Amino acid sequence: MLSISNLTKAYNGVTALSVPELQLLPGIHYFQGGNGSGKTTFFRTVAGLLPFSGTVLLENQYEINRDPVAYQMRVNYAEAEPVYPTFLTAQDLTSFVGKAKQSPARQVDTLAELLGVDTFWTKPTGQFSSGMLKKLSLLLALLGTPRLVLLDEPLSTLDIATAARLFDYIGKLRTEQAVSFLLTSHQDVCLTGLDITGTWQVSQGIITPVL
Numbered sequence: 001m002l003s004i005s006n007l008t009k010a011y012n013g014v015t016a017l018s019v020p021e022l023q024l025l026p027g028i029h030y031f032q033g034g035n036g037s038g039k040t041t042f043f044r045t046v047a048g049l050l051p052f053s054g055t056v057l058l059e060n061q062y063e064i065n066r067d068p069v070a071y072q073m074r075v076n077y078a079e080a081e082p083v084y085p086t087f088l089t090a091q092d093l094t095s096f097v098g099k100a101k102q103s104p105a106r107q108v109d110t111l112a113e114l115l116g117v118d119t120f121w122t123k124p125t126g127q128f129s130s131g132m133l134k135k136l137s138l139l140l141a142l143l144g145t146p147r148l149v150l151l152d153e154p155l156s157t158l159d160i161a162t163a164a165r166l167f168d169y170i171g172k173l174r175t176e177q178a179v180s181f182l183l184t185s186h187q188d189v190c191l192t193g194l195d196i197t198g199t200w201q202v203s204q205g206i207i208t209p210v211l
Helices: 039-046 068-074 090-100 107-115 130-141 160-177
Strands: 002-011 014-024 028-032 053-058 075-078 148-152 180-184 198-203 206-209
Touching (some): 002 039, 014 039, 039 075, 039 148, 053 068, 068 075, 090 107, 107 160, 160 180
Parallel strands (some): 028 180, 028 198, 148 180
């Protein structure tokens, strides 16, 4: 599903992430590690938000730098602590991202109701609580027809009822559409109820499998 080789990400000449070789099979992969371990840097790099050296190949076909548009149409990302222009509403952002990701008919309405975003649809994000920002971030990450979705701390600030609906939906995307997921969480990943394909430890920018 995802093949990574010779990946290096550095800030001001200091290496923050080093992945010589990583092969992720289709499924749901959990990345664990402490604050500052490199999890978010890894997710943001795979999402195409950070420059890096190396190769990231999706489904043996779409290389992140060689095929940036095709790759990013198939890879979505939800930030751990999302920040949006304070004057834009949930409706504004969802409309923009939905068009960019070629969202199927009725998908926006379905996800807005599922995550409860429809209850603050026209409110500017500058008035959002952290939980509202998280719900919007998750909605945006599920738009379109992605093959891989990256969820950084999806349980953080999310209420129990919404989390249950979210992970039920993720389970259906996995079984019915073969969408793969990468997720991080400081909470117990068992709370998601998801069938985890692989668990990975991130420490000082190094990723190793947890056996």
